[in-house]
Amino acid sequence: MTERRHGRQFVRTFFTSPTAVEGEDDSAKMLRRAIQLRGMQAPDVWVPDNEDATAPSMRDEGARNIVEVVSEDGADFPGEIHPRVVWHRDSPSARYRGFQHMLEITDPEGGAVEHIDGFVIPEVGDIDDWKKADEFFTIVENEHGLEEGSLTMSVIIESGQAELAMESLRDEMGKPTNNLERLFLLVNGEVDYTKDMRAMTPTGSLPPWPELRHNTSRGASAAGLIAVDGPYDDIRNVEGYRTRMTENQAKGMIGIWSLTPGQVVEANTSPLPPKTGSWLLDVDGQRVELESEDGIEVYDGDYVSLDALGDDYELLVGSTTRTLTGEELHEELLKMTSYVPSMDDIVDSMEEFEAAKEAGRGAIAMERSTTLRIGQTEFDISTDRMWDEATYQAAMTPISLFQDVYENRPDQHEELEERYGADVVERAMQVGR
Amino acid sequence: MTERRHGRQFVRTFFTSPTAVEGEDDSAKMLRRAIQLRGMQAPDVWVPDNEDATAPSMRDEGARNIVEVVSEDGADFPGEIHPRVVWHRDSPSARYRGFQHMLEITDPEGGAVEHIDGFVIPEVGDIDDWKKADEFFTIVENEHGLEEGSLTMSVIIESGQAELAMESLRDEMGKPTNNLERLFLLVNGEVDYTKDMRAMTPTGSLPPWPELRHNTSRGASAAGLIAVDGPYDDIRNVEGYRTRMTENQAKGMIGIWSLTPGQVVEANTSPLPPKTGSWLLDVDGQRVELESEDGIEVYDGDYVSLDALGDDYELLVGSTTRTLTGEELHEELLKMTSYVPSMDDIVDSMEEFEAAKEAGRGAIAMERSTTLRIGQTEFDISTDRMWDEATYQAAMTPISLFQDVYENRPDQHEELEERYGADVVERAMQVGR
Amino acid sequence: MTERRHGRQFVRTFFTSPTAVEGEDDSAKMLRRAIQLRGMQAPDVWVPDNEDATAPSMRDEGARNIVEVVSEDGADFPGEIHPRVVWHRDSPSARYRGFQHMLEITDPEGGAVEHIDGFVIPEVGDIDDWKKADEFFTIVENEHGLEEGSLTMSVIIESGQAELAMESLRDEMGKPTNNLERLFLLVNGEVDYTKDMRAMTPTGSLPPWPELRHNTSRGASAAGLIAVDGPYDDIRNVEGYRTRMTENQAKGMIGIWSLTPGQVVEANTSPLPPKTGSWLLDVDGQRVELESEDGIEVYDGDYVSLDALGDDYELLVGSTTRTLTGEELHEELLKMTSYVPSMDDIVDSMEEFEAAKEAGRGAIAMERSTTLRIGQTEFDISTDRMWDEATYQAAMTPISLFQDVYENRPDQHEELEERYGADVVERAMQVGR
CATH class of the missing domain: 3.20.20.60 (Phosphoenolpyruvate-binding domains)
Incomplete structure (x- = not known):
């Protein structure tokens, strides 16, 4: 850079x-x-x-x-x-x-x-x-x-x-x-x-x-x-x-x-990472934020619906219904969802990667999992993302921005600490240095 | 330029x-x-x-x-x-x-x-x-x-x-x-x-x-x-x-x-302003031209519908229904509509701005209002747009084009006058000079 | 180039x-x-x-x-x-x-x-x-x-x-x-x-x-x-x-x-032309590939439907129904369909154009026709596309690519011949030279 x-x-x-x-x-x-x-x-x-x-x-x-x-x-x-x-x-x-x-x-x-x-x-x-x-x-x-x-x-x-x-x-x-x-x-x-x-x-x-x-x-x-x-x-x-x-x-x-x-x-x-992470679901080409209720991510619109059928599942997307095994459904839902990490999540991942690098490892898998509720049906999803040096460097941009803001704008410290909590702010100021 | x-x-x-x-x-x-x-x-x-x-x-x-x-x-x-x-x-x-x-x-x-x-x-x-x-x-x-x-x-x-x-x-x-x-x-x-x-x-x-x-x-x-x-x-x-x-x-x-x-x-x-202005409504990401009937702009599709409920309104967009006060509805409809000005409208606005400038004012509000009919329900909307020197200059592009055409193409005078009327043509040739 | x-x-x-x-x-x-x-x-x-x-x-x-x-x-x-x-x-x-x-x-x-x-x-x-x-x-x-x-x-x-x-x-x-x-x-x-x-x-x-x-x-x-x-x-x-x-x-x-x-x-x-051609239909802004059954191209979704009404036709697209004459329907369907040519199609067209050029003609019409089945209704469409030197040159890009591949990658000959057939491969290697 x-x-x-x-x-x-x-x-x-x-x-x-x-x-x-x-x-x-x-x-x-x-x-x-x-x-x-x-x-x-x-x-x-x-x-x-x-x-x-x-x-x-x-x-x-x-x-x-x-x-x-x-x-x-x-x-x-x-x-x-x-x-x-x-x-x-x-x-x-x-x-x-x-x-x-x-x-x-x-x-x-x-x-x-x-x-x-x-x-x-x-x-x-x-x-x-x-x-x-x-x-x-x-x-x-x-x-x-x-x-x-x-x-x-x-x-x-x-x-x-x-x-x-x-x-x-x-x-x-x-x-x-x-x-x-x-x-x-x-x-x-x-x-x-x-x-x-x-x-x-x-x-x-x-x-x-x-x-x-x-x-x-x-x-x-x-x-x-x-x-x-x-x-x-x-x-x-x-x-x-x-x-x-x-x-x-x-x-x-x-x-x-x-x-x-x-x-x-x-x-x-706007360019600062959010306080809390959120899950998105692709709904007819739009990414809709799911509502979080007691750790479960809830979609209650009409475009997507999900029913359990014995061991299988029926997934309706738009006007297309498919019967899927649990494994197929998992694959499908991974494609349809994405996660917006919070500041805390980003700092966590970076710290984890830094520790791995210290220990001589160049790439590690970061897991992310949750429970989705679509209509009445709940389903657990879990995904690994490989982090290497390049992923780490790219994740650094919002953190560098935060650090620049924090150093140059003492008048915003209070609001930033209110937003993220003092602990996250402190860790965000340490990471990548 | x-x-x-x-x-x-x-x-x-x-x-x-x-x-x-x-x-x-x-x-x-x-x-x-x-x-x-x-x-x-x-x-x-x-x-x-x-x-x-x-x-x-x-x-x-x-x-x-x-x-x-x-x-x-x-x-x-x-x-x-x-x-x-x-x-x-x-x-x-x-x-x-x-x-x-x-x-x-x-x-x-x-x-x-x-x-x-x-x-x-x-x-x-x-x-x-x-x-x-x-x-x-x-x-x-x-x-x-x-x-x-x-x-x-x-x-x-x-x-x-x-x-x-x-x-x-x-x-x-x-x-x-x-x-x-x-x-x-x-x-x-x-x-x-x-x-x-x-x-x-x-x-x-x-x-x-x-x-x-x-x-x-x-x-x-x-x-x-x-x-x-x-x-x-x-x-x-x-x-x-x-x-x-x-x-x-x-x-x-x-x-x-x-x-x-x-x-x-x-x-x-195509690049000449239209003879008559028209209102557009955002319908599922597309801008649909409303039909003008006796000064009322009519939408009769299915995607948007509007009902009066006592003092409130029920607005359906796609599959989402919301109950709104008159003021909220007004705000919402302003976001969903836009206006394509006619040549006459553009010349009007420019003349008005020129007069204001002459009188020492640098910015004026231009009002635009109409009555919408969505399904059976009518509703008046009205919006102000601030015009300053930059707005005026930007609006000048189609007028400069028109003036260039009019000066260089006497063979199109008749068709242009048929399109806009001789009065609008004459005023369009004066404005901005 | x-x-x-x-x-x-x-x-x-x-x-x-x-x-x-x-x-x-x-x-x-x-x-x-x-x-x-x-x-x-x-x-x-x-x-x-x-x-x-x-x-x-x-x-x-x-x-x-x-x-x-x-x-x-x-x-x-x-x-x-x-x-x-x-x-x-x-x-x-x-x-x-x-x-x-x-x-x-x-x-x-x-x-x-x-x-x-x-x-x-x-x-x-x-x-x-x-x-x-x-x-x-x-x-x-x-x-x-x-x-x-x-x-x-x-x-x-x-x-x-x-x-x-x-x-x-x-x-x-x-x-x-x-x-x-x-x-x-x-x-x-x-x-x-x-x-x-x-x-x-x-x-x-x-x-x-x-x-x-x-x-x-x-x-x-x-x-x-x-x-x-x-x-x-x-x-x-x-x-x-x-x-x-x-x-x-x-x-x-x-x-x-x-x-x-x-x-x-x-x-x-991916960049090689397909083995078989296919017809596409515009469905709500997406191009959907039609299924080919005994030479008839079949659409069996809900978004578009077609019914014969005596000499006329009723065409439903999304939520809009129109009654059209056969000629109007033909025009409309030409707008809604497109064709993805196969390697064989491309080579055919190029050979035909080369022969015409040899015979002193600079532009020829290439016909493409098929029968569509939308719901229960069948309808024949046919269109001409003018080919001139520029069309020919543009069609040459995938063929040049194929020729480059074939010359440099003998280890892929078998798979390419399986894909296209030896005859098409041979003709594709001759065309444009």
Whole structure:
């Protein structure tokens, strides 16, 4: 795995706030509210957004608001702070304005810069455009006496050009005439990307863009960066947001944009293993979670039913009935079920494998068994899964994420311990080290 | 959005005709018929096809036929004219023959060249192969006293090499030793691509190649070109053709190959917003269009049913029944429905947003409401959607397309006005300017 | 189609064996067993695996075992032999150890090298990392007096870096300071790729990675290499393995890793055309194979039913009933059915097209007809498909594969003739040449 260079190895949440709201007594209201967020409501990366979330006429005031709010309360904010400034591959005036705002926000006299981790640059184009932004970071650092490369740069991928640029990062980072090692997040921006690609859907909803998400995740993997998906603007649709995150995680894109503190909680939680494990049953192509009653996993829908017939069983799936021996039924049910391990389960398995490795064994079988109840009929299933070094390493991803969170977010310790119990948290912090 | 360089910003239709048919009194019959097409039956780009559609032995005659037919009737043809010549990355003799045909077709003595917009080059390989073709264009232009770069070049992407070449267009266009700025269309050729990739399906049908379509669309976006999908050869399957186009549009690939005037009509129409809006209901994972009866949207299938129970409601979806309050039902139905806006709706919303922006507001709520009838039960739903600059810009894509069509295709004015009404057309031509 | 440079044009199977198993009387047991495989149980490429399948402490012994077993029995093994050695883009010590093992295995004194076709290098990174491995091959060849480039190099794609490296192969192969023309297989390694991408799924199953598979297949196509998918570790799930292979074939990825001789048989067979053709019916989005009874294709499920009503027909699909004329029904059934041609069918069609081409015709209609029985009702359907040069070329892929297999695997002749009959085999070997 390519080494990540900056403070965080993982970023779950990218939360934007308008920097200046017109018609309010205090135009910095939203910033002041956001900087007070703590625990699961506080994002890993907070983005005072001096671009799209703020009206163009309010952006100079927005830059001043950032300085004021961050200098006052930035020291106590538990996440990183990365303001977004204006930028556009096709507009030198937008680029120059963004540069001026960066200069202003990082002026040591303002007192904010010590709490600012970097900036987010939207609407980047090809790699030479990224270099223009990087050069402004370098000048800003030099002007204000900051260490070269100390401000990270995150970009929004919202054009085909930028999607292609991610392929050359590995070649370009480290060249003597840039400081692109400052790169931190690759963030999708699907709304503007859709515009740039001139894509349309009948209802005006966003296309799913699976290839873009793959390419952003791959770009991050190849260059030691962190991939973040764009905003999910159907704010009330919590289930949809969760589904999107599960999809993203299977692509290696663990972070996602959050538009509300409610979305932050969801996105901070989603990539962490569940507190309790659960069994799933394939029902007409969908995986349905079984209900656990006194250690028995219960399915009481109509699609699948099971009856004992003497020594045999009758299994109905959809409209197909089969008579099976106990052994055949066991095989069939293994195919139809799967298990979502809890944090405790994962830590257990890893500890067991570590002990086996210590004892000189390279692969061990992990057993998993339970009793299913389908309709009125109960049946025991049990399966072995071989664990070798590769299985162990793959299982490490959620644990590494947890460890990164635990180390960087003391404000979430209490909630994490409530969720998992102190014992599991402690063991999860030890495993794999 | 990267600027498009040539006459058309969008191309909906790419229609090929054989240049010489053996065994006919007039071997140019198909060309003569195609060049008479007008209105929705006439493509945006017409391709006299001196490659695969024409037998190898007939291609010299085909080149002469192009000259004859285009010199006679090209002035009145409403679309652009881009003959396809032979070319192959692996065959110098095919490349040389293609060059000779280009020289012949553009000879000013033939009188066709003033109506010829460019050429289509099939079977290109890596970028250096594209440059070989470009060089022949330059020589042709120089020999015939045409302006350098005045003939556009479109290519068929039908190899893995060419798919990769699209990633370097942005770097290569503008180099001093080529004229690749002449590039116009990137056209998929899935049949030969399938052969080049050595892909197979059990029935011999074409694989869907979603990644190729994404990459072609992205290549066009990054380099200011126009993406066109390959032929859909199940000509009688109009529904399948439409589904393919809707999928393509969600990828930003708005143009498609057409094999018949009937397909041209479909493909000219598909990316334009509908005349009337419609409501969709999610039925078992499919979006079903509701029937509109006196302003009520009616679902009369079996999968969903709704009954009033005093103040509450019983909603059956599939085999799951839930009892919901009116408010819960409203929330649920909002999730299950979506709206496909008409051209009129889109123009309305854009005008409303423009007025709000003028008045200094950056975001406004657009309301959409209707009455649903599910079984015997009626229920009113109403939803707000926030429009900001990004929403506005995204909604602009179908309108920009419409404006491009209207400006470049006077022969379609009548049909467009019949479709939308003169008032909507006029407002659509004003909005966003 | 880009020319393939090495002995095989196609590789169906990539079968790995541990090189040294601890705690056995004979640590080379697995190698000795594998090298005896013949016929459909023997892979096209056999990989004595001195990396992940073998414990780190056993790898020096593993290298010696390879020499011993291959020198003894390699001459009679029907497939190619490509040991996998250790390598890692992030570990110079792993790379050096891999180099030492290559030196040892190819030492002419050991007598194995004449049966060794190349090596498999895992965990490669960007293209410069591939060049490091290539350089070791060159040194090995030089030290042992082998022809430069005579050992092929296959790589495992298991990082985002390596996925991107495949895009530059065409540019890099042929440069004077490397011998990358030795490249042979591009093999996906989804377990480690998942780790490198830091992807997670709830149950710990592997993500499907469709984009990676596309990109590997495309990389192979562009550079004249052969694409192979990674291991499918749910060994008992034969149906799942087959589905994966069918998916892969539609992406042009014809080879797949096999973990057992049983999987080898499946994977050697899957890309070959079936012995007998079959009709499929679309049933609720799934294609169901019809049963053939005395030349009639029978559907006896519930989802579709058909009744004759005088001259008309009543067709029930799901919960929708329509009354159709005979002609309408014919059209409808053509849409709902498809045909999977047998090897015999494919050869027939190709011969017919070749004869037509000889007679000067460029396109001919191929008829396909049958009688369907749905419930109690029989109905004849018949359809024409146009075949032109492109159709012919596309149909050639499975035939080319068959011809490559037949030429390179005399040990499979008997099984192939049993499967297809000697006559079909003979005709399949003639067609297209």
